[in-house]
Amino acid sequence: MTHPGTTLEEKNGEPLEARLARLLDAHAAPLSRLFASYARSAADRQDLAQDVALALFTALPRFRGDCSERTFVFRVAHNRALAFLAKRGRPTEDVDDHEDRVVATSGKNPALAYERRHREARLLAAVRALPLSHRQVVTLLLEGLDHQEIADVLGLTVNHVAVRAHRARAALRVLLEEHEGST
Amino acid sequence: MTHESDPELAGWRAEWQTFGDPAALDALAERCTRDGRKLRRGLVYETLGAAFSTVVLTLLVVRTRGTPAVAAIAVALSIFNGVWLARYYGERWGLLAVEGASVDRYVELTRRRLRADDSLARFAWNAHLALFGVVIPGITWLLLSHAEQYRRAPWRAAVGLGVALMVHAVLFVWLRRKRRLAAAARERFEGLAARSSLE
Known part of the structure; x- marks a missing residue:
């Protein structure tokens, strides 16, 4: 059965490179967030992005929708x-380094830029601090996937995902509260 | 439980999805392209402005048959025009060839352009103050040395010197505004760049 959300299968006539480019373009923002949750330095994120692009290129011909x-x-x-x-x-790089660099390059009003980035970075820092099994579930939850989709991505049962999601959210809550308490 | 009835998750999602926001990235790319066009227009306007003022100054010198005061002011203004244009082109050098470049390249170039704009606006402001320092004594000298002539025909003083002062007053307000706008544009751009990227 072809999934109704599938668009790759419908455009099988187009070259593989074009399909890959379209796929990467359509999911650029979620992928960039995923890379950021696993790799802290810009160089590592770039390496991971290249790995993923190559893996998608290899896997695309086998994708049947x-x-x-x-x-x-x-x-x-x-x-x-x-x-x-x-x-x-x-x-390879700590979140605090990342924030400091933003302050150093944020133009005329570094205080405002720092505050904005600090608020945004707090969630990313908390996600990065989660154990891997929790981080996987949380990043997908935050991207808007439901338990069934997360189960499909991670190869788990829906019940297993529900349990992990519950624990992961509790851990994330604690980390965010700790972060609030420390600022 | 649906996500709509889960405000905690909805709040986290909203916060999370501001990272790498594609809308912000689009706005950034559009902003960079617009800035490129503005840059080219700016170069044309500045060159035409300098050419026009040089022509007017030359005509003035010819009409007054090289009166020392007029010639001195004309030379001062022409030197200013030359320095200004040289600085303008110098700051913009290498910032024009961006067609077809990536967003990252646009961002880098726009950042440099805005820095150049800011620097030029500050330079223009300081140069204007310096020019004012030359023009005011020049006008005073002109008034004193031609006092008899201006007493016979006061409208000459009112029109000629009045226009010169008015031009400077307009420049004063305009350059001050430009300086503020350049600083604000830089700050806005950095905000947009920060929103559109995880860098």
């Missing part, structure tokens, strides 16, 4: 992110 395009992209990206983490080990 048995799930939505979004699920397919996230599944490939998450698998590559896990491999990337296993390969890289420790993160």
Whole structure:
């Protein structure tokens, strides 16, 4: 059965490179957030982006529309992110460094820019601090996927996803409260 | 439980999805393209403005048969025009060839352009103050040295010197506004760039 959300299957006539470009363009923002939750430095995010693009290029010809395009992209990206983490080990840059750099380059009013980025970065910092199994579920939840879609991406049962999501959200809540308390 | 009835998750999602916001990225790309067009227009206007004022100054010198005061003011203004144009082109050098470049390249170039705009606006303001310092003594000298002539025909003083002062007053207000706008534009751009990227 072809999933109703599938668009890749309908355009099988177009070259693979064009399909890949369209896919990356359509999911650019969610992918950039996913990369940011797994890789802290810009160089690492770029490496991960290249890994994912290559993996999508390889997997595209085998994609038969048995799930939505979004699920397919996230599944490939998450698998590559896990491999990337296993390969890289420790993160290369801390969130605080990231904020400091923003302050240094934010023009005439660094205080305002800092405050804005600080608010935005708090959630990213909390997500990055979650254990991997929780982070996987949370990033997909935050992208708007429901439990069934998350189960499809991660290869888990819906019940398992529900349990992980519950625990992950509790952990995220605690981290955000700790962050609030420390500022 | 639906997500609509889960305000905590909805709030997190809204916050999360501001990262790498594609709408902000589109706005950024559009802003960069618009700035490129504005830059080209600016170069044409500045060149035409300098050419026009040089022609007017030359005509003035010819009409007054090279009166020392008029010639001195004309030379001062012409030097200013030359320095201004040289600085303008110098600041803009290498910022024009951006067609077909990536958004990252646009962002980098726009950042440099805005920095150049800011620097030019400050330079123009300081140069105007310096020019004012030359023009005021020049006008005073002109008034004193031609006092008898101006007493016989006061309208000459009112029209000639009045226009010169008015031009400077308009420039004063315009340059001050331009300086403020350049600083505000830089700040807005950095905000947009920060919203559209995780950098």
